[in-house]
Amino acid sequence: MRKRKHALAALVVAIAATGVVLAAGVGAGSAKSNSAFKVAWIYVGPHNDGGWSQAHDAGRLYVQKMLGSKVQTTYKENIAVGAQLQQTVASLVNQGYKMIFGTSYGYFSKAFAAKYPSVLFEQATGTDVAKNLSEYFGAAEDSVFLSGMAAGAASKTGDIGYVVAFPIPEVIRHANAFTLGAQVTHPGAKVHLVWTNNWFDPAKEKKAAQSLVAAGADVLGQNVDSPATGQFAESKGIPWVGYDSDSSKFAPKSWQTASVYNWGPYYLSRVKAAMNGTWKSGFYYGSMKSGFTGIAAFGPSVSAATKAKIAAKMKAIENGSFYEFTGPLYDQSGKLRVKSGVRMQVLKGGTNSLYGMSWLVKGVVGSPKG
């Protein structure tokens, strides 16, 4: 009798669990058509995270809207690098997806892409290029620099808090660009870092924001994906500079601006190329001039003078007369890293390149090792 009851209970549990997994599995998705070109996106966080992944999903929806029934798009969210990613890709390939955009650092390698020669892979923020693996990203350092100018202008004390994800070159160059921007509008400004070691963790981001304010920061910025920092800033009446998406609704009074991405046009051109057979792998680095990166609408507390200064710099960056990573650049210890007049390059130059940067500029308080 007891044995049977155990078995019955186990069965009920198993059926319930399977049901939910199936329901969750089919939850995401959209248009159906057998002849449609199938394209998938893989996100590191939720598709509606109010930041990074949401900006990519807006790009996906743009593709779907522009190409209509000719494409079938889907997304997989909250996918961690490693076994989970491999299973996700395997199942997408099984379902007939011909093109997969991976929107996080470390998703695809050359060896991984070689396992699926008939699938086109595109990866944001990486550097591995192979026959069927492309890389794409944009010069967010330019727009982050501009958002840093807003932070510097908003600060009275010159102590700015910056919540950062992982100590990798991408985040380090953004922290550096943010600091250089803040120093334009507030000479001598210091940017204090707290690492969360996570792209998306609202509770951790709030703790980081809280500790930065307790330690004296009077403006907050971030290179993480959730708006938790902004919500905390709003509750304390402190100006906030976001990242990735316009999240002003989370902190209408504190909102300054944010560096944002416009992924849609790139996605559209790549999907079109794949459909008509002209797709070639490469390394794409979008710019502010091409509309790939930019800054979000300003909040109510940003002064006209600040807006004018930012607009002038934006123009100078777009016409090439100004570039924030031009020497002389000094590191935290005051050592000269980039000689006067030298412009940093995207890939070439080791630790003095955008993709290899491992040191923080003068004025950043915190460790580049996390």
Add this chain to the structure above:
Amino acid sequence: MNNSLLVVVLASGVAYGTPLLYGALGELLAERSGVLNLGVEGMMLVGAVMGFWTVQRLHADTALSLAAAVGVAALAGMAMAAIHAFLVITLRASQIVSGLALTIFAGAAGLSSYLGNDLNLADNPARHAFNAAVFPSSMQGWPIVGPIIFGQNVLVYASWVCVVGVSLYLSRTRLGLNVRAVGEAPASADAMGINVTAYRYAHTLAGGAFAGVAGATFTLAITPQWVSGITGGAGWIAIALVIFAFWRPALCLVGAYFFGALQALSPQLQARGINLGPTELWANSLPYVMTVVVLVFVSASGARRRLGAPASLGLPYVREER
């Protein structure tokens, strides 16, 4: 003074320890009646999502919305606990298997995320949230006690009432004594005329209600927004906390604030430029490491009795097999 490291970490410890405290109090009630429920994380997440849904959709003033949201979160947690109760009390399934299944079913990749997506809750700030404006700001500015004691939100103060309530209930009331009898020796309790099944159901459901409120603490107070998996493992720490607190409510409070403060320590040190090596690593892993140590200690049956674990914890009660 109030921005000194110690005061800030202690004040954060109270704030971040509160969901752990609610979760642990609920689990303690269930365990004292002999039911181990490993589904706390799942129940928390369902409470979190349903509480958030209530403030977003209910068009009422702040106080009423928040009260209703906490009520809905408690009911949602209770509904999840009812699944566990039915499986392990009525069907006598393995408590460990059922509890784990509940966390998978309701957790970060299950029901709570499905509800969050289906009800379209993400990417919006909470319309109402618990803030720390209970006491006048002059009191919140008092040295040391200001931020730690007077700078908290209503849910924190309510949790203190719950600790006292649960503590008195278990030690001073007839019902509480009956619960302990059911958890220690259900056969004897049954012989005394206590309805073992009813007591176990009631306390498992109460545990679910507390877990639901614990989840709502995240979505209505700590980070007033909904994202999938927002509790980030707090349910597991709550379960560990019950063992860590030797099944005593007052010690749950101490443990919850200790673990809460540990979570707040790493960013505080970073923001102040104090480098103690990989603080993130040890501060975040310490609750788990300490729990493993205590669990290993507890699993030796001799120690188990001395620590205060209910003798029948995890065992189904079958009247015919007495």
